[in-house]
Amino acid sequence: MSEKTEPDKTEKEQPRRRQARGERRIAQLLQAAAQVFCTSGYTAASTNAIAREAGVSPGTLYQFFPNKEAIAIELGDRLMHEMRETYGEALAPVDPATPLEEAIGSAVDRFMAFNTDHPVFFALMHGPDIPGRMAEAHDQLHTTVIGRIEILLASLMPGAPPADVTRTAHVCLGVYKAGLELVLAHEGAERAAYVQEVKDVLIRYLEPLVGGRFGRT
Structure with a gap:
């Protein structure tokens, strides 16, 4: 009876390499989708346009995503995770001695940096046709952000x-959203x-x- 041999190092590395290649391809497709969604809007976008932007065949795209909704949901999930980290930092408690201009400026800068770095987030979340479960996820994110602002x-x-605190929180977020649309329209x-x-x-x-x-500066 022969002894069972352990797979060699090369055999062990192959699945990891395939996984790494897959992750790179997914990242490539998501980046291309973000560009297409920003340019065309989610409704008018197509998997063919996304594949073309990514420089791959539609067949390659379908190996990873069954349709554009799945792409948008994956992209939205990743962006919302990053956004949660952003608002956690932006709305952290501040020292009462901090000038109001500095406190507001720091929070606005963090949120604006995220949205200007990822304009597709605004395009997906505020478009006329939010795909799949993203609408519910966005509502949950909105509720969480309001809660943090209230605190x-x-x-x-x-x-x-x-x-009064709740009303003020809603006004602050409304002002920010209105301003964000203007910010994204300029360079x-x-x-x-x-x-x-x-x-x-x-x-x-x-x-x-x-x-x-x-205090004031």
């Missing part, structure tokens, strides 16, 4: 009724100017509400 505002508005210095306008609006809105809680 931050509650520390800045001690004694304020909960309903360079003009984009930076719109980002500053969003910060200024939020500062002027919050300043009388937080009172002397924060």
Whole structure:
């Protein structure tokens, strides 16, 4: 009876190499999809256009994704995971001695950087046809972000009724979303100017509400 031999190092490495190649191909397809969704919109996009943008055949694309909805869902899941990390950092508690301009500026900069680096997130989440379960996931993300803003505002508005804090949180997020659309529509210095306008609006809105809680520069 012959002894069972262990697979050699080369045999062990082959599955890992195939997995690594697959991950690179998926990343390539997701990057191409992001470009197509931003250019054409989700509804008008097609798997053929995504494959063409990625420089692969439609058959190669179908090895990884059955349709464009599956691509959008995978892309959305990855972006929402990254967004959760972003708002966790952006809405972290701040030192009361921090100037209001600095506190608002830091939060807005983090959110704007994410959205300008990933414009497809806005294109997918705010388009007329949000694919699959992404609508529900987006609603959950919205609820979580509002909750984090409420916690931050509650520390800045001690004694304020909960309903006032909730209303203020919704206004802040509404101002940011409206400003984001303008920011994404511009480039360079003009984009930076719109980002500053969003910060200024939020500062002027919050300043009388937080009172002397924060210092000023």
